Amino acid sequence: MSKTRKIVFLVFMAIAILGMFLPIATFNDNSSASLGEDITKQQGKVESAETQLKRWIDGGKKSEADIQKQKDKVQKEKDKLQALLDQQAAATGDSQAGLSYALLPGQLPAELEIDMTVVNQYKLYDWNFSAYYACIWAALGAFVLATVLVVLAGNKDVSKLYTISSFLHLIGILLSGYVILRLAAFPIKLPYGNAEIRSLVALMVMGGSIVAFAAHVQGVHNSKRSMIYVFCTFLSVLAIVPFWIMIVNATRSSQAIQQGVSLIPGTYLQYNWNVLASKNFDVSVGFMNSAIIAFGSTILSVYFSAMTAYGFKVYRFKLNKVLYAVVMAIIMIPTQVTGTGFFMFMYQLHWVNNRLALIIPSIAAAGTVFFFRQYLESNLQLSLVEAARIDGCGEIKTFNRIIIPIMVPAMATMGIMAVIGSWNNYLTPLMLFTDPGLKTLPMMVQELRGDIYRTEYGSIYLGLAMTALPLIIVYFALSKYIIAGVALGGVKE
């Protein structure tokens, strides 16, 4: 890092850290400001009510009852005015308006009580100030450590310390930003309204740290690397967090879920499970159906696709090229488009509510055929087949005994893809199956949308987690093969 950049970095870092020690928020007595307006309004109301009353009495046209009503109204307005005046007197006696509050040292002043009515109304805020303070201290720590690391890294242009430092720095920015926003939202009891952030201090903390960060990133040669790491980490977090929240929420009570997001599991797993069980949400039915369909169709598609690909590769029949072009065209036909005709055909066959309707058609898996054909192209030597023929092995036997073992790696890859594809299929079973005993897992997910789960948030998440967890586990066990399969399947042409 060049000298000037380093100075810029250090100066702005110092401003940011200093900002964290300054009073950042003022709890304004916002009641007195609006009170004055209210009082003038109320005075106007009293006057207009009184003139109306006078007119009625002078005119003599109105009945006694009406006049009495109007008199009551005037009295009511006068009472209201008096109440406002009393409030104003109380407020001016109270000279604590404009109380300021420092971001870092000390605690919230004792007289700033949390307004529990707001709390109970929205069930939003948690009063765990220790967590809040932990955030502030963590942000400060991250800033200080990031600064120290940059100083330690010295003038070397490429250093791991810079990468770590930029991560820490970013965490500090996020945490302090969160704290500043959070502080403004604290429901403080009247006469103090919510905090008003002093813009200068907020500017020092956020602006200072961001400028320092920019100087840091700009000045270092390997900054592009660090930024890529930061960005990729962000994307990874974005991919994982929804699932993590889902799993965590599956173990929390509905109240806790209403109160806020948490990344730490709770203890209500058993309870949520019981709720699901009591509402006849039997995940094992969906699991069984999905498994039967997925494995049945996968075995068929993998075996017969291998057979088809082998047929195209090894035998030189007349229509070879034409039919292979047909296979390539079939890949592009989306199932959604043929869904209506498929359903009506199944209705004709009396295969509606029959799992075979989803298993048998997978014999014709064009994408898998294409993949196997490519695989055989580079992994099969025709001399092997010829040798088998000379030894008197029949064609089908050659395929089963000799070719299949060669194709096992490709079959595993495509098998995984086929299981996942079938497992995730939602539209086709939705069209075909009306029998509740045949529901697949994606169809059971739709049940969770129903009204009977309206307040049972925990059990909704548990239901979702149960449909997703098998896939997540399978994915992390086999991610290498899955990603390889996607990569190979995508590079066509």
Place this chain on the structure above:
Amino acid sequence: MQAQPAVKKKVKSVSYSHWGYIFIAPFFITFLIFGLYPILFTFKTSVTDAVGWEKILNNNIIGFENFAQIFTSGTLANEKFWGALGNTIIIWFFNFVPQLGLALILASWFTDGRLRLKGQGFYKTTIFMPNIITAATIGMLFFSFFAYPIGPVNTFLQTSGIANMPVEYFRSTEWSRGLISFIQWWMWCGNTMIIMIAGISGINPSLFEAALVDGCSSRQTFWKITLPLIKPILVYNLTTSLVGGLTMFDIPHMMTQGGPNDTTNTVARFIYTQGFTGSRNFNMASAASVVLFVIIIVGSLIIRYVLNDREPKPAKLAKKGAIK
């Protein structure tokens, strides 16, 4: 002429070629029954009056009335179908453009020999993960996340002071469409990225070495070498994404159910609601399927034609040599 005797000789000895038909027979028989026949059935139903369970199989051919309904303005079917198509294209566009852009950027980073990023396996694995989770589950998950008035997102925005009031996401067209686009982006970004990485890794490394020797910057290498060479893969990806996007069903169906006011209704949902709910308008569902089918074919052909044919010849040759 010269080749014929050789062939005859082969025929004379032992011919195995008929075995080829036997090996590919199961595939084609299944396709004819469960693939082609339903397509023809869809075409046939689209010109009949098949409405409701009684007429599902005993229906009469009434000509192109269903298509006429789709194409004459003013009818309900017309409004809903073209509205759904518009929604689908908007949602697909705002998912695909950022998706392809980001996937290309990530792929160029991951394959850049000069950067030598560590932990690539971890990043690829995690960024790809949403793609394999059931779309229906993800739709429902995000429906819970963005629930009103108390859902994790609303709660978080309020407690952190970013928003004062809870937002009713699924009452707003922009939010609903935006969320569906976001989820589609989030699910498919990893997939496209991995395909792009595979495509870039398939380019002959000597080309990159030559560029390095000639003093190309990373940016120049990307624009002048990488991008032209992975163009076939881009075209393929664009086509599959368009087909997938036009037939999008799971997420809108699970999350917004087409609402608010049918502004997130997709064509696949239109077909589903016509044919599989309410009065079961199989004929209208079929007609819409046929129109969608034609749109998909025309769209794919346009992409192929526009993007492939304007390529200068030398690049085409290089492509053939470079990509396996």
